[in-house]
Amino acid sequence: MTEPGNKRIAKNTGLLYIRMLIMMFISFWTARITLNALGIDDYGINNVVGGLVTMFSLLSGSLSTATSRFLTYELGKGDINNLKKIFSTTLNIHIILAIAIVVVIEIIGVWFLNHKMVIPANRLSAANWILQSSIFTFAIGLLSVPYNSAIIAHEKMSVFAYMTIFEAVFKLLIAFSIYYYENDKLILLSILTLIQSVIRQIIYWVYCKRMFAECVYTLGRNKQMEKNIFSFAGWNFIGSGSAILRDQGVNILLNLFCGPAVNAARGIAMQVNGIVNQFANNFTMAMNPQITKEFAAGEISNSIQIVLQGARFSFFLILLISLPVITEAHQILGIWLKLVPEHTVWFVRLIIIYTMVESISFTMVTLMLAIGNIRNYQLIVGGCQLLNFPLAYVLLKLGYIPESTIILSIVIAFVCLVLRLLMLKRMINFPVRQFIYEELFKIIFVGILSAILPCILVVLIEENIFRLFLSIIVSITGTLIIIYLIGCNKYEKQLIISKLVSLKQRHKDENA
Numbered sequence: 001m002t003e004p005g006n007k008r009i010a011k012n013t014g015l016l017y018i019r020m021l022i023m024m025f026i027s028f029w030t031a032r033i034t035l036n037a038l039g040i041d042d043y044g045i046n047n048v049v050g051g052l053v054t055m056f057s058l059l060s061g062s063l064s065t066a067t068s069r070f071l072t073y074e075l076g077k078g079d080i081n082n083l084k085k086i087f088s089t090t091l092n093i094h095i096i097l098a099i100a101i102v103v104v105i106e107i108i109g110v111w112f113l114n115h116k117m118v119i120p121a122n123r124l125s126a127a128n129w130i131l132q133s134s135i136f137t138f139a140i141g142l143l144s145v146p147y148n149s150a151i152i153a154h155e156k157m158s159v160f161a162y163m164t165i166f167e168a169v170f171k172l173l174i175a176f177s178i179y180y181y182e183n184d185k186l187i188l189l190s191i192l193t194l195i196q197s198v199i200r201q202i203i204y205w206v207y208c209k210r211m212f213a214e215c216v217y218t219l220g221r222n223k224q225m226e227k228n229i230f231s232f233a234g235w236n237f238i239g240s241g242s243a244i245l246r247d248q249g250v251n252i253l254l255n256l257f258c259g260p261a262v263n264a265a266r267g268i269a270m271q272v273n274g275i276v277n278q279f280a281n282n283f284t285m286a287m288n289p290q291i292t293k294e295f296a297a298g299e300i301s302n303s304i305q306i307v308l309q310g311a312r313f314s315f316f317l318i319l320l321i322s323l324p325v326i327t328e329a330h331q332i333l334g335i336w337l338k339l340v341p342e343h344t345v346w347f348v349r350l351i352i353i354y355t356m357v358e359s360i361s362f363t364m365v366t367l368m369l370a371i372g373n374i375r376n377y378q379l380i381v382g383g384c385q386l387l388n389f390p391l392a393y394v395l396l397k398l399g400y401i402p403e404s405t406i407i408l409s410i411v412i413a414f415v416c417l418v419l420r421l422l423m424l425k426r427m428i429n430f431p432v433r434q435f436i437y438e439e440l441f442k443i444i445f446v447g448i449l450s451a452i453l454p455c456i457l458v459v460l461i462e463e464n465i466f467r468l469f470l471s472i473i474v475s476i477t478g479t480l481i482i483i484y485l486i487g488c489n490k491y492e493k494q495l496i497i498s499k500l501v502s503l504k505q506r507h508k509d510e511n512a
Contacts (some may be wrong), residue, residue: 001179004485009317026168026169026171026172027168027171027174027271027370027466028275028336029175030168030171030172030175031271031336031337032336032337032338033172033175033176033179033269034175034178034179034189034339035337035338035339036179036267036337036339037175037178037179037185038178038185038186038189039052039253039339040260040261040264040339040341041120041123041261041264042123042126042185042186043264043267043268044255044259044260044261044262044263044264044265044267044341045119045126045127045130045183045186045260046130046186046189046267047251047263047264047266047267047270048117048251048252048254048255048260048263048267049113049117049119049127049130049131049134050130050134051247051248051251051252052109052112052113052117052131052134052248052252053105053109053131053134053138055134058116062353064230066090067090067094067145067146067149067229067466068149068152068153068296069292069369069370070086070090070229071083071086071087071090071149071150071153071214072149072152072153072288072289072292072293072296073145073292073293073296074086074368075153075154075293077112078470080213080214082217083213083214084213084214084216086214086225086229087146087150087214087215087216087217088216088217088218089225089226089229090145090146090149091143091146091217091230092226093226093229094142094143095143096146097142098139098142098143098470100493101138101139101142102135102136102139105131105135105138106135109131109135110128110131113127113128113131113237114128114221116256117252117255117256118255118256118259118260120260123186126184126186126187126190127184127186129187129190129191130186130189130190132190132192133191133194134190134471135194136194136197137193137194137197138433140197140198141197141201143201144201144204144205146207146215147204147207147215148204150212150214150215150496151204151207151208152288152289153289154211155214155289156211158301159207161203163200163203166200166203167196170199171196172198174189174192174193177192178192189244189277204338205310206316207371211221224455242382242383242384242386242388243385245386245388245389246385246388246389246409247270249388249389249392249410250388250389250392250405251263251266251340253392253393253396253405254266254396254402254405257397257401257402258396261341261342262339262341262342262343262402263349264340265341265343265344265402266343266347268333268340268341268344268347268348269344269347269348269351270351272325272348272351272352273348273351273355275319275323276321276325276355277355277359278351284310284314284362284363284366287306287310287363287366288363290306290364291303291306291307291310291363291366291370292366292369292370294306295367295370295371296370300428303367303370304367304430304431305371306363306429307363307364307366307367308431308434308435308438308439310362310363311360311361311362311363311364311435311439311443312340312350312439312442312487314359314360314362314363315356315359315360315443315447316443316446316479316483316487317359318352318355318356318357318359319446319447319450319479320356320476320479320480320483322352322356323450323451323475323476323479324454324472324475325348325352325452326348326349326353327451327454327455327457327458327471327475328458328467328468328471328472329345329346329348329349330345330463331463331465331467331468333345333348334466335468343401343402346403347402347403347406350403350406350407350410351406353410354406354410354413357410357413357414357417358413360417360440360443361416361417361420364421364424365420367424367428368420368423368424368427371428376423377420377423377427380423381417381419381420381423382416384412384416384419385412385416386394387412388405388408388409388412389509391408391424392405392408395408419434438489442487443487443488445486446479446482446483446486448486449482449486450475450479450482450483453474453475453478454471454474454475454478457471458471458473484496
């Protein structure tokens with residue numbers, strides 16, 4: 001990878017981490033206020049009904065991936081005319097899709113909510129408000145996909161940094177509004193969430209039209225381009241569908257078998273996991289355009305090296321922030337939330353472990369999409385992921401605890417990792433042996449060694465605020481040291497030392 005590419009990744013990652021840190025603190029307060037304002041059942045209703053709309057986003061998810069891939073690929077080739085054609089074509093597709101999905105959800109979703117889901121009778125009206133708000137929020141978001149994809153393709157990550165801060169502050173204001181509102185809080189939540197979505201997307205649209213030459217809509221159709229995009233999205237539909245069924249589909253199963261209180265526990269766990277996951281997502285979001293552009297330019301070996309390095313550091317970043325959360329989940333949730341639903345502690349631990357396993361594959365998936373020949377990949381890996389839904393149904397039907405559905409996801413994630421490696425080996429002769437010995441072994445050793453001391457503290461010291469602070473300090477410090485000693489190669493260690501020396505010299509010069 002070139003030096004400018006390294007610098008661009010570092011800059012974009014830094015901007016995304018500033019965004020994430022601000023969002024993390026605000027999100028924790030937002031969740032606490034919202035949960036206490038709504039109560040466990042209403043919080044669970046909001047989580048599962050909003051997820052019902054996500055169930056219908058199978059096509060949109062695959063098309064979003066296709067849009068981002070085609071825009072980034074053409075940007076790497078530098079063809080502005082094709083960029084304009086792709087943008088207009090994808091916008092046409094998303095307009096038609098938004099109309100179609102709204103109609104379908106209004107028919108099927110409303111029926112399912114009112115006749116099949118486990119919702120208390122006195123909260124059914126509010127649940128319908130949530131559903132309608134979610135439908136139109138989803139439609140607005142769908143129309144913005146080509147614009148957001150353009151931002152990612154151009155690597156303007158500062159836009160997402162600013163917008164996420166805006167969203168986090170707006171959500172905090174919504175939380176305070178419903179907390180002090182004396183009538184139906186769920187209905188007010190649905191209305192304010194829709195307003196936030198409209199404002200956010202208007203800002204994205206205006207920015208893209210002013211900054212990017214290709215973001216100009218032109219009438220007309222390009223049938224060949226539509227065919228290429230739909231062909232790519234069609235196979236990617238399997239992967240998107242399996243992810244939706246794994247997350248939102250299982251969430252609905254939990255509602256049917258266990259009720260909204262369990263949905264509340266899972267919703268809180270997913271929120272914690274989402275914040276932890278941002279550590280890796282910010283890193284890979286900055287790396288993904290480089291992977292695609294290097295591949296498009298014919299620099300396949302450079303693209304593979306970014307993937308290998310990204311797999312390792314994606315895991316390390318999640319491990320760094322998640323280890324104290326896993327070991328001290330009970331105490332952290334108790335301090336964070338006044339009201340902790342049953343099952344939440346183990347939901348948090350298991351979902352984070354699942355994300356740690358999945359993080360190893362983040363950059364592999366990007367490379368697979370850059371290659372473009374994804375039919376066999378989606379049939380095999382996507383088909384394996386689809387097993388989450390039916391097997392989760394079997395487990396719940398047999399009376400297993402709700403946490404068993406996440407343990408199942410962890411097992412399937414391991415299998416999918418192996419399948420991805422084998423598929424990439426066949427497609428571009430991906431260096432599987434190098435990945436296992438230079439990346440995977442380091443990941444395993446760093447993970448095990450980092451967990452030893454925090455686990456000893458949990459066993460030997462009684463749960464209290466002193467142990468919490470000690471665990472956080474020991475976990476983060478110990479993990480950083482082990483990552484440096486075992487997880488980094490010689491070049492990476494030299495780079496870290498040179499950066500530290502540079503920062504020290506800069507600080508010395510400033511104080512001179």
